[in-house]
Amino acid sequence: MNSPHKGKRYLKMLTAMACVSLLSGSLVYFALKDQNLHYSSERKQTAKVQYALVNEDKGARFENTDYNLGSDFVTLINQDTENNWETTSRSVAEAGLKSGQFDAVITLPSDFSEKLLSLESVSPEKAIVSYQIREGQNEQANQAVHSQVNTVLQGFNQRVVRMYFSSIIRNLSDAQTNVNQMVATDSSQNTFTISNIQTPFSTLPDSFRSTQSIANSLKTDNELFKTQQEAFVKSVASSMEANNNSLDASGKSLESTTGSVNQFAKEANTRLEKSTDQYKEQSEKDKAALEKQWIDDQKHYFDLYDALYTVGNTKLKELQSSDTEIGSFMADFKAKAEEYKVAQGKVKENLEAQITSLEKEAIDLLSLKETIAETYYGSKNLSDQTATDKDVRSAILNLMTKPGNRSKLPKQYIEAITSRLPLISSGDLSDLIAKLEQDRLISSDEATTYRNALKIVGSYSSELGGSLGQNETFKYLFSTDAMLNPATYSIHQTLEFDPSTGSQTVQLSIDDAKMGNLELEGVMKDSLEVSIRQQLKDTGYNVTATVSENTIQVTFINERTEPTTPVSSPDSGTSSTPSTDTSGATATTNATSASASTTTPPTTSPDVNQPTYSTLPKKVSVTISGQIKWNLSDDVKKNSYNQVGYSWTDGISVQAVGQLSVFNGKYDTLTEDLPVILKNFQNLDFTAQQIVTLFASPATSLDINQFASALSTGTLVEKASPDSVYSLYNNLTDDERASEISEVLVTKYQLAGDSLYKQVDQQLKDVMDILGEKDNPKEGTLRQVYQSLPDSDLLVKQASALNTWYGEMKKVLDEAHNQWKDSEKVPYESVVNDQNPQPEKMDTSKLEEEVKSLLSQYDSLRDSSKKAAQATAYGAAQVRDISPQIQQLSETTESVQKSADGILSSLNQSVKETSSTVEKNTSYAEQFGKVLANTKSGGSDNKQVFNFLSDPITTKVTEGKAQSVSHISIIPYYMTLLLSVISFIIAMTLGRFVKGGQEKEEADLLTARKWDLKLTSFLPTVGVATVGAILFSGVTLGVATAANGVLWFVYSFALMTGFILVLSYGLRKAPYLTYIVSASLLGFYLLLTPILGVTTQSGSFLNLLYRLSPLQNIENGFSYLLVGGSLSVVTVLLLLLFVGIGVSLNLFTRKK
Structure with missing residues (x-):
């Protein structure tokens, strides 16, 4: 019930809330937003800072020289006159830090020199200088330590970088001197090769390729050939004589056989004439008998076919005629079928009407049955057998009341x-x-x-x-993946290829295939070819490049021409000398075999034309420019940040590695x-x-x-x-209302319902007995009678089918009779035809001529065999002896062999000296490549090296506080102060109004539930605390511009919520004690605030109070979050415990 007193109370509450909001907003604005309020962190530190330096450096060796950069660092800091430095051990420094003797301790690790001198490594590491600051100092002292350490490290970094570049310049100078020596050595070797190898080889005769062993072998073969030739002549003459004797005997036998062959041919002709006459006579008799058989069969089969047609047609005509017995039956059958159809249709219509009427009556009775059950028993699913006394009372109650208005x-x-x-x-x-x-x-x-x-x-x-x-409208619903897919990155990568391989492929590979795949874009093969061709100039090699997706293939083509030789004189042979390549690369040469067809010593031209090529380099390097396209897989597109590594591999080794990363601004x-x-x-x-x-x-x-x-x-x-x-x-419950109904009313009401229910149920059963079931009706039911009735069109369909059969049968008979035709005569065929004619008489004249020809050939064979034997003996005597030529070839080969031995000795000496020079050059190249390995790796592909050169030394803070802030921030101090003051004001306001509400609650204890009374005081307190904490956290988040917004919001929200809940409980239960405790904590906090320049002595009671101060620890938390730190698990659990204590105190407080 509303009253004026209640309205005034609401007005006061709104006014208090407005005042609290205005005061809180003003404090936040003046502390964090007003530009007229400044805090200077530029004040000069007047007192000197006492530093302790711990040098644990063990030194290192670089370019055959021992260095101890830790000692150099000590020398450098000794030049600082503004502060006090003391070099000591680690244990003394730690003890001095605890006692307050030292303000800061700086430690140089044992590997300080080793890491600073690790430039020769592919992945150099920075040297870490750790330092620790004494706890309890103010922020200005901390700032002075950071500034001093950075100044010292900056100077020392510059000295280290100068040392590195001095070493590089010195190595480059040595490299230049060694290259000059290599050029002089190569020139000397080239002169030696021309004078001692090329000139002797140009004077060698074409007979160089003949050897003494071949000449000796030819001499032996010549003697063996003479022996075999004599034996062959004798063997041929004996064989020819035997053949002549055999041919004479065969000729006589052939003449006697000729007469027998002629007699046999005449007898065969006589027998063939007689067989031909007998075959002609038998063929005429067979032809006459076949003609007579065809005429008799044709007449017999036609008579039978015509008689069958006449009988069938006569019977079909009788079926259609009304004068015959069969025709009269068909007419009566058609008339009766039509009458049966009409009568059967009327019977079915009457049965269907009765079934439909009974089905409707059954549905009405079932509906009436359910209505009676719902009216008298409270549910249509109950019956007179299952309904109970409680169900009847519920039905009566439903008639008496309306559930919707209860x-x-x-x-x-x-x-x-x-x-x-x-x-x-x-x-x-x-x-x-x-x-x-x-x-x-x-x-x-x-x-x-x-x-x-x-x-x-x-x-x-x-x-x-x-x-x-x-x-x-939630913006998050319409946010899409802000991550670019595919992501592209510009590259400038230097790769190396080996020309000796012929073809080499370098592939860009992704380290983790689940992250997607990489492709190359914008890499021009023309620029690759131009760059490599410049390095292969005058070497006789060409190059082609192919770029596809993530691979680069370079193919080296050998275009060195064959050495040419001038035309020699007609009497001289021709030869070619293999070309020599001073670089050691393999060159293809073709040699022409010497000709030994003349007996006089050959002469050659004095010079050989030979092209000159530059040395083929072992490696060619090329810098590719373009883009890497990263196609992200579907599984990682939703990640807010993705990072993956990649590498350039040539199948044998990894040439370079790198990393790619991409952010997603979706959240x-x-x-x-x-x-x-x-x-x-x-x-x-x-x-x-x-x-x-x-x-x-x-x-x-x-x-x-x-x-x-x-x-x-x-x-x-x-x-x-x-x-x-x-x-x-x-309201009364249904059970209470039901208990008020009298037993008499229930009994009479149930008896009336049972009577009506049984009557309707019995009537429904009678109807269903007459009607029968739909699927399997019983005998005698209407549905069974209806389903057993035959079809009314049954007889009509049968008569129509019979009439159709008659028409089709008559049509079939007519068609079959009209299709008769005489069978074709089978002509008489003789086996004698053009393809198989009768044989003729044999002509024996040709046989006689062939026999005579054979005899003539035997005579010619005898004569030619005799002449061949005589020619063989004469030809063997005409073969000349080649022994003089073989002797001359042997002497020429021996002379050439001596010249070749001298040239080979000179060539071995040249190769030995050249190998020694190449070995020295190779050793120097490896050393020089090791010094400049990092420079060769290229800019963006070795960021770790250039990051190392830009700042070889980095620092590490080892104490527990966050000392990475480069300036003194007053925001954490103001945040702690505002949090405490605003929470106290809101708690006081809640205590004032919630207390007034408790009087109302205590007055209503007899009429309301205890849990509801708790909620009337608990919910406003929690609601105001939550809203106030959200507003404070949100406003300070935007003003303070924290590095980690979500954690800043959670930290501020949890602290203010807990403060308001705990303070409101304390102000209600023990207000004076709450005032004393709150004022004490705030006073100690303001007294010992480091932001004001206050410091405490380590180990003192004030230092203990400073470290245990809740507000100071809260300020430390804000400072840590302000520089990008995160909340630990312990901190989160403490915050939840603090809020839970506040909720429990307000929820489970005991009423007076």
Whole structure:
């Protein structure tokens, strides 16, 4: 019930809230935003800082020289006159730091010189100089230490870099001197090769390729040939004589055989004439008998066929004629079939009408039966046998009351929920929940709870009034992957290729295939070819390059021409000398065999034309320019940050490595939407829980998910529990109403219902007995009779089928009779034809001529055999002896062999000296390449080297505080002060108004539940604390520009929420004690604030208070977050414990 006193109370509360908000906002603005407030960190430190230097450096060796850069560092810091430096051991330094003797300790590690001199390594490491600052100092002292250390390291870095570049320049000078020596040595070797090798080889005769062993072999073969020739002549003459004798005997035998052959041919001709006459006579008799058989068969089969047609046609005509017995039957059958069709149709129509009428009657009786059961028993599924006394009372109660009008819940309950509905977004909230679950920002269980809460709130809004808030537009719903795919990166990479391989492929490979794949773009093969051709100039080699996706293939083509030789004189042979390549590369040569066809010594021209080529380099390097395209896989596109390594490999070794990285700005919009999202989720959960409290049973768990599952089959009002607040408020329960109905009324009401139910049930059974079942009706039922009736068109269909058969049969007979035709005569065929004619007489004249020809050939063979024997003996005598030529060839070969031995000796000496020079040059090249290895690796592909050269020494802070801030920040100090003051003001305001509300609660203890009274004081306190903490955290997040916004918000929110809850409880229960404790903590904090330049002596009581001060530790947390630090697990657990204590104190406080 509203009253003037209650209105004034609300007005005071609103005024207090406005004053608190105005005061808090003013404090935040003046402390963190007003440009008229400055804090200077430029004040000069007047007192000297006492430093302790611990030098543990063991030294290192570089270019055959021992260095100890730690000692050089000591010498450098001794030049500092503004501060006090002392070199000591680690134990003394640590003890002095604890006692306050030293303000800071700087430690040089044992590998200080080793890491600074690691430039020859492919991956040099920076030297780490660690330092520790005494705890308890103010920020100005810390700043002075940072500045001094950085100044010293900067000077020492410059000295180290100068030392490196001095070493590089010295090595380059040595390299230049060695190259000059190599050129002089190569020139000397070239002169030696020309004078001692090329000139002797140009005077060698063409007979160089003949050897003494071949000449000796020819001499032996010549003697053997003479012996074999004589034996061959004798063997041929003996064989020829034997053949002549055999041919004479065969000729005589052939003449006697000729007469026998002629006699046999004459007898064969006589027998052939007689056989031909007998065959002609038999053929004429067979032809006459075949003609007579065809005429007799044709007449017999036609008579039978015509008789069959006449009989069939006569019978079919009788079937159609009404004068015959069969024809009269067919006419009567057609007439009776039509009459049967009409009568059967009427019977079926009458049965269908009766069945339809009975089915409708059965449906009406079943509906009446269910209506009676629902009216008298409370449910249509009950019967007179299953209904109980309780069911009858429930049915009577349903007739007496209207369930929809039972609740008498006060408007204040409804308005409390309705007022929160506009704070919940109506449209995009469901999509937002799905999006957060999809991106795994909330779990599936949390998403289900939020959906069920939204379902409950929506049901309440549609059934009991109240509309949800306007549709919020969440930017996060429309955010897409900000990560570029594919991502591209510019490259300038130097690669090496070996010309001796012929073809070499360098491949760009990704370290982790799950991250996607890499491709090359913009790499021009023409520029690669031009660069390599310049390095292969005058070597006789050409090059072609191919670039495809992630591979670069370079093919080296040998275009060196063959050495040419001038034309020699006609009497001289020709030869070619293999060309010599001073570089050691293999060259293809072709040699022409010497000609030994003349007996006089050959002569050659004095000179040989030979092209000259430059030395083929072992390696050619080329710098490629273009882009690397990174195609990210679907699995990693959603990551906020991706990093992957890559390498250039040539199949044998890795030439270079690197890394690629890409960011995803997708979650930036979520940070912007976070305050609105938290507000919606808080209101949604709170409102849904209120609705569940009203409509669910208190005897069961007031769980949102459990209650939402019940709403899937009904409305909110229908699913309200009978013992819920909504159903029981100012009402009797159904059981109480039912108990007031008299037993007499129940008995009479049930008897009337049983009588009606039995009558209708019996009538329904009778109807179903007459009607029968649809699928398998019993004998005698209407459905069985209807299903057993034959088809009314049955006889008509049979008559029509018979008539159709008659027409088709007559048509078949006519067609078959008209198709008769005489069979064709089979002509007589003789086996004698053009292809197989009768044989003729044999002509023996040709045989006689062939026999005579054979005899003539035998005579010619005898004569030619005799002449061949005589020619063989004469030809063997004409073969000349070649022994003089073989003797001359042997002498020429011996002379050439001596010249070749002298040339070979000179060539071995030249090769030995050249090998020695090459070995020295190779050793120098390896040393020079090791010194400049990092320079050859190229700029962007060896960032670690250039990062090392830019700053060889880095620092490491070893004490627990965050000392990486380059300036003194007052923001953490102001944040701690504002947090304490604003929390205390809000707690005082809550104590004032919540206390007034408790009097009302204590007065209502007899009429309201204890849990509801707790909520009336707990919920406002928690709500105000939450809203105040959100506003303070959000405002200070934007003003302070923290490096880690989310952790800054969580840290500020948890601290302010806990402060407000704990202080409000303390101000209600023990206000004076709370004032004393709060003032003491704030006083000690202001007294010992390091930001004001205050320092404490290590180990003193004040130093202990400083380290245990809660506000000082809170300030340290803000300082750590301000420079990009994160919250540890212990810190998060302490914050949760602090908030939980505040919630427990306010929720479970005991009422007076």
